[in-house]
Amino acid sequence: GEDVExxxxxxxxxxxxxxxxxxxxxxxxxxxxxxxxxxxAGLQLLTYIFSNMDxxxxxxxxxxxxxxDKHLSLRIADTQTGDSAIYFCAEIPYGSxxxxxxxxxxxxxxxxxx
Amino acid sequence: xxxxxxxxxxxxxxxxxxxKIECRSLDFQATTMFWYRQFPKQSLMLMATxxxxxxxTYEQGVEKDKFLINHASLxxxxxxxxxxxxxxxxxxxxSAPPTGDYGYTFGSGTRLTxx
Numbered sequence: 019g020e021d022v023e024x025x026x027x028x029x030x031x032x033x034x035x036x037x038x039x040x041x042x043x044x045x046x047x048x049x050x051x052x053x054x055x056x057x058x059a060g061l062q063l064l065t066y067i068f069s070n071m072d073x074x075x076x077x078x079x080x081x082x083x084x085x086x087d088k089h090l091s092l093r094i095a096d097t098q099t100g101d102s103a104i105y106f107c108a109e110i111p112y113g114s115x116x117x118x119x120x121x122x123x124x125x126x127x128x129x130x131x132x
Numbered sequence: 133x134x135x136x137x138x139x140x141x142x143x144x145x146x147x148x149x150x151x152k153i154e155c156r157s158l159d160f161q162a163t164t165m166f167w168y169r170q171f172p173k174q175s176l177m178l179m180a181t182x183x184x185x186x187x188x189t190y191e192q193g194v195e196k197d198k199f200l201i202n203h204a205s206l207x208x209x210x211x212x213x214x215x216x217x218x219x220x221x222x223x224x225x226x227s228a229p230p231t232g233d234y235g236y237t238f239g240s241g242t243r244l245t246x247x
Contacts, residue, residue, distance in 0.1 A: 051235055060138065060225050061176075061238040106175065120236060122175040 022109055024123035031131050036097045038126045040090040040107035047109040050083065052092045055104045055125070064092070064105075094128075102130045134160050134231045138239025145216055145246055153211045153242045155226035162228040165209035166236070167201060170223040179224075182209040216246040 021043045030036045042050070048069050053061040067074045067081045067090075074081045080093040090107055104125040111121060135158040145151050155165055163184045168176040180190040180201050188201035198220070200212040213220050225241040 049235075053238070058141075058241070058243065060136075060240040061227075063235045063237070066235050119178055120176075124175050125173075 022107060022121050022123040024105075024107060024126045026124060027127050027129070029129040029131065030097050032097060032099055034097055036092075036094040036101070036128055036130075038092045038094075038105050038107075038128065040092075040123050042088050042090065042107075042109050042121075044109060044111045044121070045085070045088060047111055049110045050081075050090050051106075051108045051110075051120070052079075052081065053106045053108060055106065057103075061106065097128075097130050099130045099132060102128055104128070134228060134237040136226060136228050136237045136239040138226055138242060140242060141240060142243040143245070145244070147217055147246055148215055150212055150214045151216055151244060153213075153224055153226075153244075155209045155211070155239050157207045157228050160228075160231055161206035162209070163203075163206060164229050165203060166227045166229075167199075167209075167211050168225045168227065170225060170241075172223075176225065179211075213244065216244070218246045220244065221246045 023041045051066040052064040054064050055061050065076050065079050067083050078095045082091045104127050106122050106125045108120040108122045137156045137158050139154050143151055165182045167179045169179050170176045178191050179194050180188050182188045182201045182203035184203040184206055190196050203209045223241050223243050226239040227236045
């Protein structure tokens with residue numbers, strides 16, 4: 019079945035760049051998302067990328083998609099303490115449409131040290 | 133963008149009681165809402181899909197009688213945890229389907245603790 023894997027923890031210093039990685043198994047995924055979850059809160063959509071794109075940039079966020087390796091990454095430039103949170107990548111498998119069947123990774127806890 | 137309001141944010145209840153969690157779409161109509169469960173330090177698992185005007189669709193392994201889902205209107209979906217037990221303690225999050233470029237919109241979540 020579909021599976022999404024992430025590293026569990028990343029620690030960076032304020033001002034550095036953060037790169038959070040994600041691998042997935044379903045090569046026919048249509049959309050891939052990055053969500054941010056702060057403690058005790060719901061999920062905030064950060065950005066998404068269509069499967070026919072290689073890169074997407076949105077202010078401090080850069081998403082890279084390597085379809086051959088089924089690898090997705092999120093780069094946060096000039097990381098701030100407010101970026102400390104759990105980051106989830108998620109995919110919509112082909113055919114799932116709007117069924118809600120997002121497949122989530124385990125989440126990467128980003129710790130930003132002052 | 134689309135906003136989903138979820139209440140309560142946290143609730144503590146005694147074993148055997150029932151708890152209702154509400155999820156409202158504030159600035160749009162949602163004929164469908166999704167309910168997820170998240171265990172500590174784990175990812176989200178889709179529990180069920182509520183459908184306005186019809187029965188909810190449950191994922192495999194989810195007890196329909198324990199987790200009652202109702203989609204009362206185009207802006208309100210509820211999840212009722214019946215006869216709650218400590219193992220039902222978890223973080224429950226609702227979401228609405230994508231609207232425009234906003235992707236799936238999630239509520240703020242409800243932390244349920246059953247004592």
